[in-house]
Amino acid sequence: MNESQTRAPSPGEFDLSQFHDVFFEEAGDNLANMESLLLALDLHAIEDETLNAIFRCAHSIKGGAATFGFQDVADLTHVMETLLDRLRRHEIAITVGMVDTLLESGDVLRQQLALRQAASSESLDASELVARIRALAHGDAAAAPLTAAPLNAAPLNAAPLTAAPLTAAPEVASPPALVVDLAPGERVLAVRVGPLEHATQADPIAELFEEIPGLGKFTALDQGHLDGQRMRHFQVITSSADSDLLDLFSFHVAREQVHLQSMPRESTDSVSGAAGLDGPAEITPRTDETTAEDGSWGLFGSAAASVAPAADPSGTGLAERPAVGTLIPTPAPAGLRTAEKGPATNLESSSLRVPIEKVDQLINLVGELVITQAMLAQTGQELDSMKHQRLVSGLSDLERNTRLLQEAVMAIRMIPMTAVFNRFPRMLRDLAGKLGKQLELQTIGEETELDKGLIEKITDPLTHLVRNAADHGIESPQERRAAGKPELGTVTLAAAHQGGSIVIEVRDDGRGLNRAKLLKKAAERGLAVSDGMTDQEVYGLIFEPGFSTANEVTDVSGRGVGMDVVKRNITALGGSVEIDSTEGQGMRVSVRLPLTLAIMDGMSVGVGEETYIVPLASVIESIHLAESDVKSVGGTGRVVEVRQEYLPLMQMDQLFDVPRQHAHNGGIMIVVEAEGGRVALLVDELIGQHQVVVKNLEANYRKVPGVSGATILGDGRVALILDVSWLVRRARH
């Protein structure tokens, strides 16, 4: 017993860093959650539960950050929490400015967390933001006339309500809370904690009341500072026994530092006065809903004044501080009260968080199993099916089960497109403000699933497309009105499965592409264009490097870098992009992608004794090559005519230096396409088409020019997968 104690690390040395990853992950989730909740907020009909949920997000981040000592994160979330807390208690009304500020805080937090995660010594100074939020939380309360009717003494409440009518008198920030009412069995306690070294040492006590439903109502009487005797002063309304409270508090501060004192209601003034605070001298009694947290009153609060609009519905970021018309939203309807009780409504109970490596390991193992199964199947074919009936039928079961297993395992990596689509409402909201346009985002099929690796890689190209649609596609409200369209422009994101691919469309109802303008621009840039080109070909011009149709370069886009990068990135993922447009009515960009990067349809080809895999997506056709079809250009260059077009001919055996026992004539050429170019690859034979499991060559080796990866063939040997883009680029030089 003693021995084990001496070995255990003392609490001070306890290494928290092992929990960092979990924290960062959860904080990321919380931020994303908070953002989507904020965006979904309807300022006219705020639901208490939404505010509570937002509050909880900030609160969990703060809790974690404080535990791990991420002071900047904790500081920022702390003020956010203060603001959100006042909002959810209806002490102040939410404004568009507040939503903007909270969204901005989310961004800053994300950056702060990223810095922390990278263990960077840098930190982001958010003091200006913190000050701004603090002003919103406190200043508004003081400045905004409180027009809410005093709380009616509801039948529920035993004690009479004595609050004076609200006198909108400018109050000093953070007025001390006064007890207005008590439920049966409740009592008022003055809690003094100290002496303490730091005021924040007592903060966890406040959190207890947030975390434990039904513990009671907590009010800080000291604005978070220590008094002359290094004491902090709180007021608690609770029905719990002193001993229970002491037990709870002593988790955070020493038991002897906690002093509880029963307090008659009338004495509250003197208590806060006695605390020696530099606080307000004139304490105007007011109905402070701070104490109404769990809704045992306030249910019947008058909504008389709640008709004035709470916020400017159209403006974005206009009203940091609403001058008039601010009101306290109607207290929550009774039905919402129960939701408030459980502070952590967990949605995740039916899912499991697993590190991606574990899934990848599983996929690897299944890939192995598939290869072994293929090997067995091959051997099984040579057996006499009469003699080995049971073995043969077992092998066919194995084949089916292996395939199902592979599908099921691959499905683990599949996540819904929601993960990408979720970022766009926010982006469009910001863009609308920046561009002075009215934008609306519609999403269709966000439940469509895609491999996680692809989701991460498709996000940037999609962001670009959406930004383009908002900037170039959608016209200004004036133009739209002139064209007889609604001022509100719509950008639609749609995802759907089509066969083995996913198709993601970015549509807008804006001005569309102008064929003549595109052709003119292209001619100016010296691109080979003609009037005879099909619409598809003309639209394809916007994928040319440096091509921009924007008349002016805006902050958002128009520098002509982009669409070519978009196309290149999508092609690199084995996908394709198509554009469709009707002038004056909008345009549609369709991105087609394979469902996963881990499995690919490949064509295996033989060169000498070696086998290579050509990605099937890039294969256009394969043709028997007669020696006479090959022409030489400039001595070493070889071209071949395919359908009235001369293509560079790349001889695989030369390119890959394949050893040959004896000379080989003729062969098969495979026309492949990548990055908008075509080449003909000369190989000896076509072996077949199959799905191959793509393996990384760089894990233990290095990048090999001309090779994008490797796979394992049915006989257990490794075959290299050709990098068609590299081949095309190589042919150009």
Add this chain to the structure above:
Amino acid sequence: MMTPRDQKADSGTHPREYLTFRLGEEEYGIDILKVQEIRGYEQPTRIANAPAFVKGVVNLRGVIVPIVDLRLKFGLGSAEYNDFTVVIILNLGSRVVGAVVDSVSDVMELSVDQIREAPEIDSGVDASYITGLGTLNDRMLILLAIDQLMGASEMALVEHA
């Protein structure tokens, strides 16, 4: 769980175990803890335009592993491949690499006083990859810093910026 024995092997003053193998007429030793397994030689998939001593890649239970022939690298013995040719699969932290050798001899324990400093000589093996010369009766073992060797840019196994 660290056994007392492991702890001993970790400290510098206690004997360490080496896997010894032959390249031509010479005998080499590498830290046994770097060795993952020993396999027979199978024809790897050739990689175009790689140095001659990089024989290619093989499938090791689903992992693509490059195979290096140390005989070719050091210019020792004749690089023949037969049923007795052996590949030592090395686990070098994040990477797995196979090394072709003529034969694996045994695992030997060498204490610090059995290891002499290698003199500066011009040879096919860069002196910076030789940690010392081990003596055991009348045998001499060339002890290799296999990590550094396999990570060196001249091995062309790792991307060097």
